[in-house]
Amino acid sequence: MELYKQQKVKIYNSLSNQKEDFVSINEGYIGMYVCGPTVYSNVHLGNVRTFMSFDLVYRYFKHLGYKVRYVRNITDAGHLENDADVGEDRIAKKARLEEIEPMEVVQRYTVDFHNVLRKFNLLPPNIEPTATGHIIEQIEIIKSIIDNGLAYEVNGSVYFDVLKYNEKEHYGILSGRNIEDAIHNTRVLDGQSEKRNPQDFALWKKAQPEHIMRWPSPWSDGFPGWHLECTAMSTKYLGEQFDIHGGGMDLKFPHHECEIAQAQAHNNITPVKYWMHGNMLILNGKKMAKSTGNYILPEEIITGNNAILSKPFPATVARFFMLQAHYRSILDFSNDALVASEKGYYRLMNAVNLLDNIQESNASSIDISEWIQSCYNAMNDDFNSPILIANLFEGVKTINLLVEKKETLSSNDLKTFKATFNTFIFDVLGLENVTSTDSSEKLSNVVELLIDMRNEARINKDWALSDQIRDQLAAAGVQLKDGKDGTTFAI
RNA sequence: GGCGUUGUGGCCGAGUGGCUAGGCAGAGCUCUGCAAAAGCUUGUACAGCGGUUCGAAUCCGCUCGACGCCUCCA
Known part of the structure; x- marks a missing residue:
């Protein structure tokens, strides 16, 4: 019998803010999506912690005998520096600063990301899709949301109509906000905004003439909004509704909130059963x-x-x-x-x-x-x-x-x-067994020799010499450990 | 200002309404020519003030502090 039938897992669901019994949509199978990195610079240790948290989840479910499809994306387009209305694309900016192709930026930091995670012994996901590889899927979702009356086009850009959505659904269901409060607390500063409301977010952005990351669409040559890629890729590989969606706590709002709204507006179903959020390092x-x-x-x-x-x-x-x-x-x-x-x-x-x-x-x-x-x-x-x-x-x-x-x-x-x-x-846990003695073989041989000499001195009860060898080795950073079966050392 | 999380012994860090978290450091013991290492044993705690309760570090309220989000961030 599979272990998962004996071991019942409880998951803290960010949607309900309490621990819930985990029941997968299809028995024995789990679909899990985790927001991956934006590959515009090296991942830092905090990023690694989040991915490690979900590596633990993945490993445990696998151990329990579930068949897990683990999808973790690479964001290689659309992630703006500022709010969705005015900022520069992070990857495009890096490319401009370094005078290289955006895809060179993406390649460099994707490779770095993989190298780092391998060193920390994280298992690779089953699918690692990229935003730029799913432009068509994203455009299709935008069309669908427009058809459903929940998005509008302005000057070649398309925005999600948060207020309209909120009439029937609850925008803020995940982060415990309500839109009325948000409206009262929003700083009204950029008068030239194309958005009907500051809470609206971009689904498609028209590219400025100098912007080199651009794709054709029914609305303009441009690029997709950041939140959309996760909806497109999770839907494509895990279905309209799947078991677990994870990410860092800092993505809860607005990113995951927007994902819920997009998927709901697109498929008319809430996309995720269990939302999990890892905390900050x-x-x-x-x-x-x-x-x-x-x-x-x-x-x-x-x-x-x-x-x-x-x-x-x-x-x-x-x-x-x-x-x-x-x-x-x-x-x-x-x-x-x-x-x-x-x-x-x-x-x-x-x-x-x-x-x-x-x-x-x-x-x-x-x-x-x-x-x-x-x-x-x-x-x-x-x-x-x-x-x-x-x-x-x-x-x-x-x-x-x-x-x-x-x-x-x-x-x-x-x-x-x-x-x-x-x-x-x-x-x-995914730990690895490394020994603390990672010295070179030569050094090892030298220390072994000194250990032999010291042991001879000890047999002769020449404590002065044996202690001198021990203490001077210690001073040089080599610690001797006398055990029942002989002497070993550590550096 | 709003939403949320949080405040544990020298340090890191779990947790439950009454019963030892654990790790590191400290102390004692065993082993050892001495020491170290290793193993065993072990003390100090739940921000403050009220309330609920037979009983609260654990539930509730207030105060103070910290952190996250509210513009991008795992």
Whole structure:
């Protein structure tokens, strides 16, 4: 029997602001859409956190035996710098500044994005569509919305009529706003706006003559509005209504609100059953954002090449750090927190490495089924990875007791225990087992030699010499670890 | 100003109306020639003020603070 029939997941649905039992539209299948990056610059660590949160969701559903279609888009057109009325396209701007083709910008940062996510061990989505690859689909949706009387054309641009839509539907259903308040709070500043109301948003924008990113349409040579691509691509690959839509908290309004309105205006059905929003990664008490310069690049974690870092960290340690917080909580990034996580991470991996040293017994002295279910319970409760990790550390204690033969497991129990421990750490959390000793072989040989010399000195009870070797190695940054089975070292 | 989230012990970070989160650091113990490492054990907490309750850090109200969105951002 599939695991998902035994393990019932609850998801916090942003639409209802409460945890709901997850029931997929088609049993055994899940359609999931996550808003991807706008590829106009390098992704920062905050971006990575959001995608990692949904990587966790994807991995867990797969583990439960669901057949998941995971779609995550690449925004390579239409994302304006300012509001949908006046700003410059982010990618076009970057291309202008660097004097390269917009598609070169897109290519460069798409490749970077993939490289970064691979380093952090995120699984690729099943479909990764681009906005520019779906211009026709977007135009068709605009036509449909115009036909339904919920969009209007002005000077070659098409806008969504939010007020008209709001007469029958609730614009603001996701973000808990109502349009009347918004109208009262809107600053009326640009008199030359083509929009009937400031809340209206662009579905199609006519391109200025100098604008090089342009496609033909019934209204003008131009480009699609940012919100539209997600509606077009999610509808195309997941259907008019699908299970899960995810993204960063900052996309809730207006982006996801607009998606709901567009899809409803187009198909007359609300597009998404469960909306999920990952929270922000903050740095220096402020949101990480490229636009403010308050950010850290994923690469800088790995190289240590950032002023706030005391040293480099393996990517998987950063992953572990982020998974120690729940995806809906704001997470505060700092060097100290990362250092603390790293120590915990190595303790966890040390236990993983000890698993093979455990010997099976005739009978079990502990009940592992309860522990296993507690791991599932953690994940079933809105993907609570911090609780799962706490349970895994309970498992670490158990492993140490088993190694010391203070507890015992039968052959079957041991097999199940090992499999569960490994599955949650590597398949579900997506951690990788790296060793802290990544020194070169030469250095390793030299240290081994010194260890041999020290051990000889110790046999001769020449403590002065043995301590000198140990302490001077320590001063050089090489730490000796005397164990029962000999001496090892760490750098 | 509006909408929303949030305020937990030295630090990071979970959580529930009454029962230990967990990690790091600290302390004690085991091991060791000493030390380190490793393992085991362990203390300090729920912003403030009211209210509901037999009982609240957990529910409600107010105050103060922080953050996000309200123009683009994962």
